[in-house]
Amino acid sequence: MVNDPYPDYMRESIKIVEKTREKRLKVTMDHCSPDEIDDVLNNYHPDFIKAQKASLRFGVSKGEVVPLEVAKIIETKSVLDPKKVDLNKIDFVVDLLIIGGGGAGANAALWAIKNGVKAENILIATKLRMGDSNTTMAQGGIQAAVREVDSPAIHYLDAIGGGHYENDPPLTRRLVRDAPLLLQWYEKLGMMFDKFDDGTMDAIHGGGTSRKRMHFAKDFTGAEIMKTLRDEVFNKEIPIIEFSPAVELIKDDKGQVAGAVLLNLDSKEYITVKAKATVVTTGGFGRLHIQGFPTSNHYGATFDGCVMGYRAGAPLKLMKSVQYHPTGAAFPEQIVGLLVTEKVRGKGAQVLNKNGEQFCFPLETRDVEASLIIRECGGRNNGLVTPSGQPGLWLDSPLIDQIHGEGTIAKNFAAMVRQFERFGVNMIEDPILIYPTLHYQNGGLAIDENTATAVKNLYAAGEVCGGTHGSNRLMGNSLLEISVFGRAAGITTAKSIPKVSLGKLTLDHITKYNALCDEHKVKNPPSPILFPDYSRQEHKDRIIPTNFLV
Amino acid sequence: MDKTTTEVTYEKVKIIVANTEFEVPSNLTIMKAFEYLGWRLDRGVGCRGGFCGACSTIYRLKGDHKLYTGLACATKVEDGMIVAQIPISPANKKLYDIESLKAVPNTMLEFYPEIARCISCNTCTKACPMDIEVMDYVQAALRGDIALAATLSFDCIMCGLCATRCPAEITQFNVGVLARRLYGRYIQPEYKQMTKRVKEIEKGKYDAELEKLMKTDKKGLAKLYAERVREKA
Numbered sequence: 001m002v003n004d005p006y007p008d009y010m011r012e013s014i015k016i017v018e019k020t021r022e023k024r025l026k027v028t029m030d031h032c033s034p035d036e037i038d039d040v041l042n043n044y045h046p047d048f049i050k051a052q053k054a055s056l057r058f059g060v061s062k063g064e065v066v067p068l069e070v071a072k073i074i075e076t077k078s079v080l081d082p083k084k085v086d087l088n089k090i091d092f093v094v095d096l097l098i099i100g101g102g103g104a105g106a107n108a109a110l111w112a113i114k115n116g117v118k119a120e121n122i123l124i125a126t127k128l129r130m131g132d133s134n135t136t137m138a139q140g141g142i143q144a145a146v147r148e149v150d151s152p153a154i155h156y157l158d159a160i161g162g163g164h165y166e167n168d169p170p171l172t173r174r175l176v177r178d179a180p181l182l183l184q185w186y187e188k189l190g191m192m193f194d195k196f197d198d199g200t201m202d203a204i205h206g207g208g209t210s211r212k213r214m215h216f217a218k219d220f221t222g223a224e225i226m227k228t229l230r231d232e233v234f235n236k237e238i239p240i241i242e243f244s245p246a247v248e249l250i251k252d253d254k255g256q257v258a259g260a261v262l263l264n265l266d267s268k269e270y271i272t273v274k275a276k277a278t279v280v281t282t283g284g285f286g287r288l289h290i291q292g293f294p295t296s297n298h299y300g301a302t303f304d305g306c307v308m309g310y311r312a313g314a315p316l317k318l319m320k321s322v323q324y325h326p327t328g329a330a331f332p333e334q335i336v337g338l339l340v341t342e343k344v345r346g347k348g349a350q351v352l353n354k355n356g357e358q359f360c361f362p363l364e365t366r367d368v369e370a371s372l373i374i375r376e377c378g379g380r381n382n383g384l385v386t387p388s389g390q391p392g393l394w395l396d397s398p399l400i401d402q403i404h405g406e407g408t409i410a411k412n413f414a415a416m417v418r419q420f421e422r423f424g425v426n427m428i429e430d431p432i433l434i435y436p437t438l439h440y441q442n443g444g445l446a447i448d449e450n451t452a453t454a455v456k457n458l459y460a461a462g463e464v465c466g467g468t469h470g471s472n473r474l475m476g477n478s479l480l481e482i483s484v485f486g487r488a489a490g491i492t493t494a495k496s497i498p499k500v501s502l503g504k505l506t507l508d509h510i511t512k513y514n515a516l517c518d519e520h521k522v523k524n525p526p527s528p529i530l531f532p533d534y535s536r537q538e539h540k541d542r543i544i545p546t547n548f549l550v
Numbered sequence: 551m552d553k554t555t556t557e558v559t560y561e562k563v564k565i566i567v568a569n570t571e572f573e574v575p576s577n578l579t580i581m582k583a584f585e586y587l588g589w590r591l592d593r594g595v596g597c598r599g600g601f602c603g604a605c606s607t608i609y610r611l612k613g614d615h616k617l618y619t620g621l622a623c624a625t626k627v628e629d630g631m632i633v634a635q636i637p638i639s640p641a642n643k644k645l646y647d648i649e650s651l652k653a654v655p656n657t658m659l660e661f662y663p664e665i666a667r668c669i670s671c672n673t674c675t676k677a678c679p680m681d682i683e684v685m686d687y688v689q690a691a692l693r694g695d696i697a698l699a700a701t702l703s704f705d706c707i708m709c710g711l712c713a714t715r716c717p718a719e720i721t722q723f724n725v726g727v728l729a730r731r732l733y734g735r736y737i738q739p740e741y742k743q744m745t746k747r748v749k750e751i752e753k754g755k756y757d758a759e760l761e762k763l764m765k766t767d768k769k770g771l772a773k774l775y776a777e778r779v780r781e782k783a
C-alpha cells in the first residue's frame with residue numbers, strides 16, 4: 001500500500017481484523033453481569049485508584065473526595081488580588097450576568113428574555129468566542145423520551161441506573177420531564193435534526209439506553225444546536241463580551257453574589273460587573289488532564305466556574321467521579337484524545353483486540369466500557385501500542401457499511417471521516433485505533449432543580465454542575481442538561497431579579513479564602529487557570545517577565 | 551487530545567511566522583507547533599478538533615505562489631510554510647425573528663442581497679476547510695432553493711475563511727445559517743408525536759409515575775433497572 005498511515009505491525013493486526021469480520025458480523029457479546037461490572041470498575045476504572053484522589057481540606061465542601069488535579073486548583077489562592085480591585089467603579093451594571101458562552105449560557109439568556117428580562121440588561125461574558133465550547137463539539141445526539149414506546153419514566157430509570165443511583169432525583173426528574181419541551185423548542189428554532197419524510201425524528205440507542213431516544217443532526221448535533229442558539233442570541237442583540245473570562249465572583253455585605261470580576265485578555269485589565277443574578281455556565285474540566293489522560297474537550301474547559309463558585313461558598317458534589325469516554329482516537333498522533341462518537345458503536349462497529357476478537361458488549365455504560373477497554377489493554381495485554389506509546393484497540397468501523405450498506409459511514413459520520421482523513425486514515429476501509437479519553441465532568445456545583453446554588457443570587461447550569469447524572473452520565477443527557485437547565489436558569493432568574501436588592505460590594509470572601517490557604521500552607525499555583533499550559537519547561541526557564549512594559 | 555507531545559523524535563521542519571524562521575517537529579499541527587515554540591494561545595484556538603472554526607489560518611508553501619487556507623488544529627506543518635492566523639472574521643449578520651419569516655425563494659435575497667453579486671469564481675469553495683461546496687450553496691440561496699442551500703451548508707463550522715476570500719464580499723456562513731433555520735423551521739415537516747408528547751407532559755401525564763420512582767429506594771430501583779428490556783437496535 002502506498003503511504004500507509006499505519007506502521008507494518010498495525011497493518012498486520014488489521015489483516016486479522018479483516019479476516020474475522022465476516023464471522024463476527026452476526027455475533028454480539030452479552031452484557032456484563034452486575035458482579036462483573038463491579039469487578040471491572042473496581043479494578044480498572046481510573047476513579048477507583050485511591051492514590052489519585054484527595055479530600056478537600058478546607059472550604060464549604062471540606063472532606064469532598066476529588067481528583068488530585070482538582071484539589072490542586074481548588075486548594076489555592078486566587079489569581080486576583082482583592083486589594084487591587086476598585087469596587088466603587090463598576091464597568092457594567094446589569095440584571096443578569098451569564099458567565100460562559102456555550103449551550104447552557106445561550107439557553108439561559110434566551111429563556112430569561114422570554115420570561116421578561118430585557119436583552120440590554122443581560123451580559124454574557126465568555127472566555128473565547130461566543131460558542132467556542134464543548135457544546136459545539138458534541139456529535140452524537142440529544143436524548144428525549146418522545147416516541148410512543150418510550151416515556152419520561154423509562155428515561156428516568158435509564159439515567160438513574162446508568163448513574164449508579166447517585167443522581168439527585170429532583171434534577172433527574174426535571175431533566176427527563178422537560179426533555180421533549182426543549183427538543184420541540186429546538187425544532188421551532190429551525191435546527192436541522194435528522195428526520196424521516198413525515199417529520200418523525202430519527203432516534204437511535206446510546207450506551208445504557210433501553211429505548212432508542214438519541215436524536216441527532218448528523219454527527220454535528222452540538223454544532224447545530226450552538227450555531228442556531230448563537231444566531232438567536234445575535235438576533236436578540238444580547239450584549240456579549242468575548243475573550244473576557246470571569247476570574248472571581250463579587251459578593252455583597254449580605255453574603256449574596258452580586259456579579260463578577262472579568263479579565264480582558266488583551267489589555268490584561270480587570271472589568272467589574274454588578275448583577276442581580278449571576279449564572280455560571282462555564283462547562284467542564286477536560287483540560288485539567290486528570291491522571292494524564294488526553295481529552296476530548298475544548299481549550300477553555302478548565303474548571304473555572306467551580307473554582308469561583310467554591311470560593312464564594314457554593315458546595316461541590318460528586319467530584320470523585322470523572323467520565324472517560326471509551327473511544328477517543330489513539331492514532332494518528334495528531335488527533336489523540338479526539339472523540340469518536342458512541343454512535344459509531346451504535347451503528348454496529350465492534351471493539352476488538354489486536355487478535356481481531358470481540359471481548360465485550362460494545363454499548364455498556366461509558367464507565368464500564370472504558371474499564372473493559374483498559375483491562376483488555378493493560379490488564380490482559382491484548383492491545384496495540386502506537387509508535388508514540390499510546391495503547392489502543394480497534395474499532396471496526398468498516399462493519400457499518402457492511403451492515404447498513406455502502407455510503408452509510410460517509411453520510412452519517414462526515415465529521416469523523418474528515419478528521420481521520422486529514423491525517424491519512426480512511427475509516428471507511430480500515431478500522432481505527434481507540435482508547436478512553438477524558439470526556440466529562442460528572443460532578444460539579446450543587447444546584448436545586450431551579451438551578452439555585454446554596455449562595456443567594458448565584459445560579460449554575462450545564463456541565464459545571466453535579467448531580468443530574470449521578471456518577472456516570474449517559475450519552476445525549478448532557479446536551480439535554482444544558483437545554484433543560486439553561487432554560488430553567490433563565491426562568492428562575494427572570495423571577496428572582498425583581499426581588500433582589502444588593503448591598504455594598506465586596507471581595508472579602510477572596511481575602512478570607514486566601515487566608516485559609518495560608519493557614520494550610522498551600523503551595524499550588526493560583527487559580528482559576530483559564531487555559532492549560534502546553535509550553536515546555538525549557539521555554540518557561542527562559543521567560544523574562546514583561547510586567548515592566550505596563 | 552494533545553497532552554502528549556511525544557517522546558519519539560521527528561525530523562524538524564522550518565516554518566515562517568512574521569518573516570522569522572522557526573524549527574518545529576514535522577509531525578505537529580500548526581497549532582501544536584506554535585505551542586512547541588512556547589506560545590500560550592488565547593486567540594485562534596477553540597475546540598482543537600476541527601469543529602469550531604476558531605483557528606482559521608492562511609499560509610503559503612515553498613516554491614508555490616498559491617495562498618492556502620486551513621484550520622491550525624487540523625493542518626500539519628510543512629517545510630517552508632509561511633503562516634498567519636485570522637482569529638476573527640468580521641461578519642455581516644442580519645437580524646430577524648424566525649417566527650415571522652417565510653420560507654419563500656425571495657427570503658434569502660431579502661436579507662442578503664449581496665449574494666446577487668456572486669461572480670461564481672469558486673474561491674470560497676477552494677478556501678473551505680470542510681470541503682463544502684460553498685459557491686453552490688450561495689448559488690442555491692440566490693435561486694431561492696433554500697433546501698439545497700441548507701443541506702449543502704450543513705457542515706459549516708463558521709470559520710469565515712470563505713468570506714475573507716470572497717471578491718463579492720459575501721458572508722457565506724451567515725447565508726447558510728439563515729437557509730438552515732428556514733429549512734428546519736418551515737420545510738422539514740413537524741414531528742407530530744413530539745407535539746403530542748409535549749401536551750401529555752404539560753397535562754402532567756407522567757408526574758405520578760416519576761414521583762413514585764423518585765421515592766423508590768436504591769434496591770427497588772436496581773431491580774427495576776435490571777428488569778428493563780432493551781429495545782432491539
Ligand SMILES: Cc1cc2nc3c(=O)[nH]c(=O)nc-3n(C[C@H](O)[C@H](O)[C@H](O)COP(=O)(O)OP(=O)(O)OC[C@H]3O[C@@H](n4cnc5c(N)ncnc54)[C@H](O)[C@@H]3O)c2cc1C
Nearest residue numbers: 100102103104133134135140141246283462463476478479
Ligand atoms: C467532543 C465532545 C462530544 C460530546 N458529545 C455529546 C453528545 O453527543 N451528546 C451529549 O449530550 N453530550 C455530548 N458532550 C457533552 C456536552 O457537549 C457538554 O457537556 C455540554 O455541551 C456542556 O455545555 P455547557 O454549556 O455546560 O458548557 P460549554 O458548552 O463547554 O460552554 C462553556 C463556556 O464557558 C466558557 N468559559 C469557561 N470558563 C470561563 C470563564 N472563566 N469565564 C467565562 N467563560 C468561561 C467556555 O469558553 C465556553 O464557551 C460532548 C462533549 C464533547 C467534548
Ligand code: SF4
Nearest residue numbers: 678706707709710712
Ligand atoms: S463555508 Fe465558509 S465559514 Fe463555513 S466552514 Fe466553509 S469556509 Fe468556513
Ligand code: SF4
Nearest residue numbers: 668669671672674716
Ligand atoms: S467567493 Fe464569493 S463571488 Fe466567488 S463564488 Fe464564492 S460567493 Fe461567489
Ligand code: FES
Nearest residue numbers: 596597598603623
Ligand atoms: S480550534 Fe476549533 S476548528 Fe480548530
